[in-house]
Amino acid sequence: MIDAVGRVTSRPIFATISSPSVKVSGMDGFALRSSQTNGATEVNPISLDDYMPVNTGFPVPDKYDAVLLKEEALFDGNKLKLLRSIRAGENIRFPGENFSQGELLLESSRRIGFQEVQLLAASGISEVWVWKKPKICFIPVGDELAALGENLKGKLAYESNSFMLKALVEDWGGEVIIHKILPDNFEIVLEALLEEIEKNDLVIIGAGSSKGNRDFTADVISKVGKVIVDGIACRPGKPLILGKVKGKPVIGLPGYPVSAWVGLYFFVNPLIAAFLKTAPRELDRMKMYLSKGIVSVQGIEEIIRVRVGKVSGRWVAVSLPRGAGNISSLGKADGFILVPREVIEIERGSEVEVHLFREKSELEGTLLFIGSHDLLLDLIADEIRKGFPRFRFVSAHVGSLGGLFALKNREAHLSGIHLFDEVTESYNTPFIEKHLTGENVEVLKFVYREQGLMVRPGNPKKIRGLSDLRREDILFVNRQRGSGTRILLDYLLRKEGISPSEIRGYDDEEFTHLGVAMRIASGNADVGMGIYAAAKIMGLDFIPLFEEEYDLVTLKEYIDLPQFKAICQILDSPSFKERALSLGGYKWARKS
């Protein structure tokens, strides 16, 4: 019967017994005849011979019609002494009080959860009619895909959609069979489809990451069945295919994880619900404040992933990068906004409806950081979840200035900045004074970091300093405008009299230190500016240029939030300091 949990009833279930089945006591006490207690008062107590001790839930013999509470009982020798009269039926639970024989316990098409399984068991029902789980076979296809656990051996990527699919489909009530990865071969995929469609209720062909494969899936379906939908007006998710083979549904699922998720949630989910004759599962929705405007395309529905947190009593949604190919943005997303086909823009500050991937209680403990990227933010995120599991640290990286604006607009609790002021030759304070005028600001001194040039190991192009960026054979990679690193670079360039136009790659922007480091490590650029810790992680050489101050900034109104107190505790813990300094390139600026 416990196996019924998660299943859906295929017939109504009526009670076959009544509960309680006989007259029982509702309390621990003494069963008696109410008529014998008439007239009892504190002044004129009545003593009874005819009574019986009963425990809660135990049968009360026919001759008794009420129960006196154990706590109320007084004795006069062996006689029960009553200081008040008892009403007939007092503390008695009559047969059928829970449910009567013939009463509906569960309707058809009801999902069985903990409440339902308890009710069935209590009703003595040990077997229940449920709909068969639909069998769903997923066939991942792609020459470029390696199976997890194997060596990539020249393959481009690990097949990961099957893991997401299995977790989701099982949760929705389906049974999942994962086929081995097939190569991009028409005949082989066709053969597998024909074999699996016989054994399963639904076959999903997972395209690799390319559109080439998608067309190929449509051809396979057409060969032995019918393609009904070839592409949907939704982004991500566009290359989805819906077809029919031997009377059964076949779905061509796009390869990118986010697109695949769209296909699963909006198409596979209702299909499973239809097999189970029930309603599809739906994510919860909540109205939120949009902290960054969205530009969309007319004629296409767009799904914008967001991170969320509650700032100053208002739920804030921060949009994540949109590329379908970004396989980590699904993992980072707390939910999504659905931009309707006819909408081309949602302005910053609008109220939007967010479909939530996570439980509200998890989101409520969010400490929302918007600001400049630093590797220590990852450590803070880890430490806060570990030490204070009710809280989580969510960071969006928009550069130092963007962080100050977010604070001002009450879109974040915390920001991290490293802004060098050329006039005063000092860090951060001048910018805070300028951009957060009138606000009650609290600066948490954090770290000094070494900024410098990152180059490939051994420095093959023999870069010595900024003047080398002028060289014809040097390809530079920059940080985005508004970031503290970019501002520092521009200051240093001016000081050395170097013009941006002299630097090849100056307009090529990355958003994080690791992004820049990765471009260099992979040979797609020769040099970039960033912090020592990023160079160290990527095994790059480092030419120090400057020591900068990276500080955390907040508003006084947040410092009493429990999640804020948690973060302060982490910042001041010796173990966090030790972990942070072990990355290299940092000096501690906190007093502790």
Add this chain to the structure above:
Amino acid sequence: MIDAVGRVTSRPIFATISSPSVKVSGMDGFALRSSQTNGATEVNPISLDDYMPVNTGFPVPDKYDAVLLKEEALFDGNKLKLLRSIRAGENIRFPGENFSQGELLLESSRRIGFQEVQLLAASGISEVWVWKKPKICFIPVGDELAALGENLKGKLAYESNSFMLKALVEDWGGEVIIHKILPDNFEIVLEALLEEIEKNDLVIIGAGSSKGNRDFTADVISKVGKVIVDGIACRPGKPLILGKVKGKPVIGLPGYPVSAWVGLYFFVNPLIAAFLKTAPRELDRMKMYLSKGIVSVQGIEEIIRVRVGKVSGRWVAVSLPRGAGNISSLGKADGFILVPREVIEIERGSEVEVHLFREKSELEGTLLFIGSHDLLLDLIADEIRKGFPRFRFVSAHVGSLGGLFALKNREAHLSGIHLFDEVTESYNTPFIEKHLTGENVEVLKFVYREQGLMVRPGNPKKIRGLSDLRREDILFVNRQRGSGTRILLDYLLRKEGISPSEIRGYDDEEFTHLGVAMRIASGNADVGMGIYAAAKIMGLDFIPLFEEEYDLVTLKEYIDLPQFKAICQILDSPSFKERALSLGGYKWARKS
């Protein structure tokens, strides 16, 4: 790795590779050198020899730095013809764009869901450190308990808490071992506790339904460990016990399902979360309008189960009967209200916070019925869920007059009434005109039902009509005030010149037809008034007295709701009519 779903990370997980690992194409198209496209326009196209077709996600050779979309490609023989210049980096995805080596993928203490498992798989991580599932042993104790599937054989009830416990605890991340049911024997329970505490992380001793057993659990724990909490100031849930044996937690769980649920949710849930170093799962909460006032007891937290629906754009919570012993009210509940210790009353119409057992999407499709009880309501509930799984029919039974008030106050979509007017000797209309004055009412004619006296099979007390209710040897059971059956009875009594005071049991009230029938069937009353169908289900004899009209009443403002259209479709379907009439005692009043 798929087995990691539902587990909680015990270490932070950093990316060990970058993704993509090399420069890849972001689209299907043609890789080329952007520098060779400078100056291309529609008037002055440029033709290229040096290009390469690439699929999305496929590596782009070092020498190329941009990709032209397939859809944009024109050809001039074998040469690629360009009508515009291409920017360096266009449609290129650089290494590390998804995530860079060394970047934090998942923090410690993170619950792994579909997003996390997909991210790990895509990152090539096939093994992950997670916390061990805590092992939880549940020992149900009680002489009165039978195991599900067995014959009751003199036992009072089926043990059902283990089913609820297993469903919940597994969902929360624990591993559950269900012990066989033990008798109420100190030595046997002690021995089992000592044995299981060695093998498990937590032992839960499930009391039977009686408080006697509870005391017994405390004694067992005290014998070999320590009782830390003996009873909590919460109702239901009061008899909970928290203890410690051999350094491990032991919980004494109350026997009534609702009380057991309170212990599980508020005590076992956080304990499991503590084992997993994560936050406990929490039910979602929503503000609602309270449709019926609540009186509570000072000094005790009270948990009031409710059913909910959205009426006229407002979420309405209707409280359910409170007795902890009511084993079906947990199954019926959509959520609960927590009445704080210091509050003694929450007025009708107050805003209350409801903790939700069900997903909001399921609740949104509710058609809320408040009114008089009829057996056909169960059939409607079944048919609506079966035919329209997005909707559900929820009924609360407060009698006919209460139903009209609920409609007026916008607390329900639909009501069912059978109110006889003595003056006009007609049904329903006079009451609707009086109590819903000024409202735009729609009456759905429904059924004629036979009302009469229900007596035990064979009519052992030879009851012939209402005048027999005066007899000394007859015990009557009544329906509650305001119910149509009660109003009809009072009318008939007056007509025959019978005074209520002449009837033994007149003040003994039941809330449903089946409730009355059950009291008679079990010998706890001799006769009661009710409808034929109830008598038939319980195998009672029936003495017809009157044919009454039971109609459904709504307000015009609801008739365009999709769930309302669904219900009309069901009422008019021949199969529903057939199913309804087969119960007996009904005549169809609808036109169809």
